[in-house]
Amino acid sequence: MTTTVAPNRIHIKVGDKCEVLDLYPGCTHEDVRAILCSAADMVDADKDSLIKLTKPDGTIVPVSPFLPGNTDKEPYTLQVQYRSRGSPNGAGGGGGGAASPTKIGYLEAKLNDISKALEPLREMQSFREQIVSFQKRLESAEKQISMANLPETKVIPKAIKRISKIDPIFAHQPKYVFTDETVAYLKQPSFNNWQWEENEMTALMEHMFTELGLVDKFKMELPTLKRFLCVVKDNYNHNPFHNFRHCFCVTQMFYGMLHEADLVSKLEPIDLLVGLISCIIHDIDHPGFNNAYQVNAKTELAIIYNDQSPLENHHCAVGFTILRNNDCNIFKNLSDKDYEHVRKGIIRCVLSTDLTKHGEIMTKFKAVSENFNFADVEHKAQLLVMMVKCADISNEARPADVAEPWLDCLLEEYFAQSDREKAEGLPVAPFMDRDKVTKPGAQVGFIQFVMIPLFENLARVLPQLEGNVLPQIRKSLAYYQDLQQKMTGK
Numbered sequence: 001m002t003t004t005v006a007p008n009r010i011h012i013k014v015g016d017k018c019e020v021l022d023l024y025p026g027c028t029h030e031d032v033r034a035i036l037c038s039a040a041d042m043v044d045a046d047k048d049s050l051i052k053l054t055k056p057d058g059t060i061v062p063v064s065p066f067l068p069g070n071t072d073k074e075p076y077t078l079q080v081q082y083r084s085r086g087s088p089n090g091a092g093g094g095g096g097g098a099a100s101p102t103k104i105g106y107l108e109a110k111l112n113d114i115s116k117a118l119e120p121l122r123e124m125q126s127f128r129e130q131i132v133s134f135q136k137r138l139e140s141a142e143k144q145i146s147m148a149n150l151p152e153t154k155v156i157p158k159a160i161k162r163i164s165k166i167d168p169i170f171a172h173q174p175k176y177v178f179t180d181e182t183v184a185y186l187k188q189p190s191f192n193n194w195q196w197e198e199n200e201m202t203a204l205m206e207h208m209f210t211e212l213g214l215v216d217k218f219k220m221e222l223p224t225l226k227r228f229l230c231v232v233k234d235n236y237n238h239n240p241f242h243n244f245r246h247c248f249c250v251t252q253m254f255y256g257m258l259h260e261a262d263l264v265s266k267l268e269p270i271d272l273l274v275g276l277i278s279c280i281i282h283d284i285d286h287p288g289f290n291n292a293y294q295v296n297a298k299t300e301l302a303i304i305y306n307d308q309s310p311l312e313n314h315h316c317a318v319g320f321t322i323l324r325n326n327d328c329n330i331f332k333n334l335s336d337k338d339y340e341h342v343r344k345g346i347i348r349c350v351l352s353t354d355l356t357k358h359g360e361i362m363t364k365f366k367a368v369s370e371n372f373n374f375a376d377v378e379h380k381a382q383l384l385v386m387m388v389k390c391a392d393i394s395n396e397a398r399p400a401d402v403a404e405p406w407l408d409c410l411l412e413e414y415f416a417q418s419d420r421e422k423a424e425g426l427p428v429a430p431f432m433d434r435d436k437v438t439k440p441g442a443q444v445g446f447i448q449f450v451m452i453p454l455f456e457n458l459a460r461v462l463p464q465l466e467g468n469v470l471p472q473i474r475k476s477l478a479y480y481q482d483l484q485q486k487m488t489g490k
């Protein structure tokens with residue numbers, strides 16, 4: 001089982017000064033921003049300040065906890081620009097920036113370091129008192145400022161920020177031509193995602209739109225579709241599991257099931273569009289920490305969405321923010337009625353990927369499957385919900401050499417979350433705890449009690465899944481049961 005524990009060493013250049021930073025596993029976007037601001041001697045830069053990192057060749061490097069490590073020979077160049085909310089045009093403003101929790105965290109850490117170094121000195125006590133008084137002043141400033149900022153949320157500006165980077169990236173996209181073998185293989189649930197790079201995966205997704213007739217039917221402009229997919233890719237974070245490759249796999253499994261069950265002829269193009277876009281945006285901008293963490297840690301997402309499926313609501317909001325941008329709006333030629341239908345369907349599918357809704361969705365679908373009717377709009381909406389849910393948890397429906405690395409990725413993300421929960425004194429779910437989880441332990445229950453019942457329920461309407469998909473899932477279950485037996489003797 002692989003886990004990442006070593007800090008990531010980053011060399012940066014700020015003006016004519018060079019700095020070395022260590023990013024520790026589990027640090028957040030906010031931590032990285034705070035560290036970079038401090039390296040630029042701009043600890044009072046606020047959340048809206050622009051932080052730009054570039055490689056020596058001028059390529060912009062996204063600021064994230066997964067910043068690739070580099071060497072002192074090729075440091076990143078760091079620029080920080082204030083963007084105080086108080087100033088009318090969002091620029092300039094210098095020291096007037098808001099005190100944010102990250103600044104307080106950073107200052108606390110920095111002051112702790114200083115106080116450790118001063119341990120032997122007599123002034124220690126008075127210095128500690130100064131720290132406490134300084135922290136209190138910052139906390140009170142933060143309270144006042146956060147109250148003043150209440151109406152603003154990060155959701156929409158964040159998505160827009162990344163859209164602004166699209167054209168330079170897009171301009172360098174290579175053109176792809178896929179062989180007949182590849183396009184046929186793309187329709188198979190056994191497709192191996194690990195052979196493809198990110199740009200190839202966006203091109204394969206573009207192929208799905210064309211092949212399903214959606215480009216023609218909805219008069220999509222190809223550059224708009226390419227840009228949409230590219231911006232989606234850039235708005236997935238580099239998490240071990242919830243990343244753009246997972247988005248591709250979910251979309252590809254949905255596409256594979258459409259073909260496997262001959263749904264292209266049974267569903268309307270608008271249904272295919274709802275399902276495909278739902279898969280594509282379903283985990284966009286996932287922070288790598290699940291809903292339980294969001295709620296327990298009282299994160300901004302939990303506050304914005306009142307603890308109600310904060311992640312799934314966020315994925316929808318970011319997806320539709322990208323679509324609202326004219327350059328990415330593949331829905332721009334849809335009638336108002338179609339747009340309304342598509343939006344409603346996508347929101348329903350993406351919100352349904354919250355596994356806490358699983359039981360309710362299963363019960364409803366069992367009822368409609370008794371007399372399923374492809375002409376019934378509600379029946380079809382429930383079918384799409386089930387298909388997106390199946391696609392989302394479908395790794396073990398793939399051959400073992402494709403599925404197993406995904407389990408390592410999932411556990412790596414789980415362990416990073418539980419390590420952080422332990423460090424922050426938050427509740428830890430046993431299935432995420434590195435001291436309690438084994439690979440077969442993680443899979444046997446999940447495949448037996450979640451995956452198989454879900455796919456079997458869907459197979460009541462799509463019996464073709466009994467052909468290729470369900471046998472592979474049962475094979476995975478047998479494999480992990482056997483492994484568990486060997487490991488525990490039970």
Ligand SMILES: Nc1nc2c(ncn2[C@@H]2O[C@H](COP(=O)(O)O)[C@@H](O)[C@H]2O)c(=O)[nH]1
Pocket residue numbers: 282283353355392393394395396407410442443446
């Ligand atoms: N133990 C396992 N859990 C799995 C597996 N595949 C998925 N999952 C869980 O389901 C959710 C899916 O929702 P997502 O939108 O977050 O992707 C995921 O987070 C896992 O908790 C699996 O193979 N084994």
Ligand SMILES: [Mg+2]
Pocket residue numbers: 282283311312353354
């Ligand atoms: Mg999700």
Ligand SMILES: [Zn+2]
Pocket residue numbers: 246250282283392
């Ligand atoms: Zn997912």
